Amino acid sequence: PDFRAVDLLLSTALLPSQPVTVAVARATDCAGNASGALTSAGLALPEAAQAGDLVVNEVLYNHRPGGVYFVELLNRSLRYVNLQGYQLLAQRSTGPASATISPGAPYVLAPGGLVALTSDVSILQSQYPSSTEPGNLLAVSSFPALDNSSGTIALLDPLGTTIDSYAYDNGQQLALLSSSAGVSLERIRAQGPSAASNFHSAAGAVGYATPGRPNSQAQDATGGGQEWAVVPELFTPDDDGQNDFTTLNYQLDQPGYVGSVTVYDALGQLTRRLLRSESLPTTGFVQWDGLDERGHKASIGYYVLYIELFRPGGGERREYRKTVVVGARL
Numbered sequence: 001p002d003f004r005a006v007d008l009l010l011s012t013a014l015l016p017s018q019p020v021t022v023a024v025a026r027a028t029d030c031a032g033n034a035s036g037a038l039t040s041a042g043l044a045l046p047e048a049a050q051a052g053d054l055v056v057n058e059v060l061y062n063h064r065p066g067g068v069y070f071v072e073l074l075n076r077s078l079r080y081v082n083l084q085g086y087q088l089l090a091q092r093s094t095g096p097a098s099a100t101i102s103p104g105a106p107y108v109l110a111p112g113g114l115v116a117l118t119s120d121v122s123i124l125q126s127q128y129p130s131s132t133e134p135g136n137l138l139a140v141s142s143f144p145a146l147d148n149s150s151g152t153i154a155l156l157d158p159l160g161t162t163i164d165s166y167a168y169d170n171g172q173q174l175a176l177l178s179s180s181a182g183v184s185l186e187r188i189r190a191q192g193p194s195a196a197s198n199f200h201s202a203a204g205a206v207g208y209a210t211p212g213r214p215n216s217q218a219q220d221a222t223g224g225g226q227e228w229a230v231v232p233e234l235f236t237p238d239d240d241g242q243n244d245f246t247t248l249n250y251q252l253d254q255p256g257y258v259g260s261v262t263v264y265d266a267l268g269q270l271t272r273r274l275l276r277s278e279s280l281p282t283t284g285f286v287q288w289d290g291l292d293e294r295g296h297k298a299s300i301g302y303y304v305l306y307i308e309l310f311r312p313g314g315g316e317r318r319e320y321r322k323t324v325v326v327g328a329r330l
Contacts, residue, residue: 016047017080019110046082046108049163053077055194056153056166057114057187058202060209061146064182067127069146070118070211071153075109076190083107083138085158088117090144092151097144107138116211119143127182128207136212166194174201174239175295184209186217188247188287197287203241216241227251227320228307234325237290237297246324247285248274248305254282260308261286266301274305290326298326 014020023040057074060067071088075081084106089098101107101117109115114136118124121137146153154165173180185199192198202208203216210216219231228250235243248261261274271292288305292298307320 014045016045017078017111019044019080044080044108044110046080046106049075049077049079049081049157051161051163053079053163054081054109054155055164055187055190056155057190058116058184058210058215059146059153059166059168060182060184060211061151061168062148062170062181062183064127066123067182068118068120068123069143070116070124070184070209072114072116072211073109073155074187074190075111075113078111080111081109083109083115086163087156087158087160088140088144089154089156090146090151091154092145092147094147098156099140099142099144101138101140103138114212114214117143118211124211128209128211131207131210131213131216133212164194166199167196168199169196172196172199172201174244174289175291176237176239176297177201182208184211186210186215188215188217188219189285190218190220192285197285200245200287200289201239203239203244205240205242217244219247227253228322230305230322230324233323234327235290236327236329238329240329245287245289247287248307248322249285250280250283252280252282252309256311256313257309258312259310262306262308263288263298264304264306265299266303271298271303280309288324300326300328 019042021040021042027035054073054075058072060070063069083101086101087098089096116137117140121139124137125132150169152165152167155163157163168185170180172185173183177183184202186202188198188200200217202210206216231247231249232243235246237244257280258277259280260276263272265271274286274288290298303324305322305324309318
């Protein structure tokens with residue numbers, strides 16, 4: 001034995017996902033020598049994750065030459081989850097590939113915790129030296145190679161139940177990028193769906209990826225309960241990680257609506273079609289990255305988001321207009 005572990009016997013059983021703190025009052029060796037400064041550590045009895053508790057938070061599917069892929073997970077639940085035995089499944093054009101998370105010891109992801117899974121932690125750190133959190137990186141042997149253009153990543157629990165699944169595509173990247181190599185796709189809203197509309201290219205100002213760290217494009221503002229709200233109302237699509245895009249957030253009074261959203265400039269000229277007669281959930285958002293129909297950056301100025309809603313069964317039709325400003329940093 002290397003005398004680096006102790007067994008604790010508790011008078012009361014721990015409750016799942018209830019954190020406790022263990023403090024060392026005094027520790028000595030057989031000769032009576034003290035171990036050093038007093039220390040404490042937090043722990044909790046983990047429990048199984050339910051679908052949607054853990055989600056894909058960031059994906060690097062097209063690494064630079066000599067680099068490595070990574071998939072970052074976020075625990076958006078109140079459960080402490082031991083990742084031992086969970087599987088990462090990649091659906092690829094050449095067929096599926098999977099890897100089991102087996103760190104050799106329990107790896108508990110706390111509520112709100114992040115972990116970036118990769119094949120080689122040291123290479124990932126060298127790729128992103130200023131935007132990596134080393135304590136939140138975990139090596140996974142036989143990490144599956146990801147398709148460089150499109151694919152699906154799923155997280156399965158030890159019983160094979162799907163906890164989350166995300167389909168990425170190169171078309172989700174910011175169109176202004178000269179290349180998607182080395183650029184991750186980040187989740188915008190932690191509680192949002194694992195869908196294309198909830199992901200955006202990581203900001204260039206942070207090195208185009210943030211493995212193990214909060215996402216550069218994270219945005220949790222939803223409009224304060226308004227039926228339609230633009231957040232932010234002024235944005236600067238310059239890839240600096242600060243208000244690079246805007247979102248049109250909505251809360252509908254009932255399901256069954258079909259909607260279209262079109263962007264017009266101050267002269268009433270068509271700039272971009274964001275939605276075309278798509279069925280909408282009762283709560284969600286539409287993202288605009290500041291580009292026009294040709295993939296060019298829109299000029300600085302005011303724009304109108306023209307919203308059309310209708311219910312196919314009842315003939316009800318509604319129209320809304322919201323204003324947004326495309327700006328630039330001087």
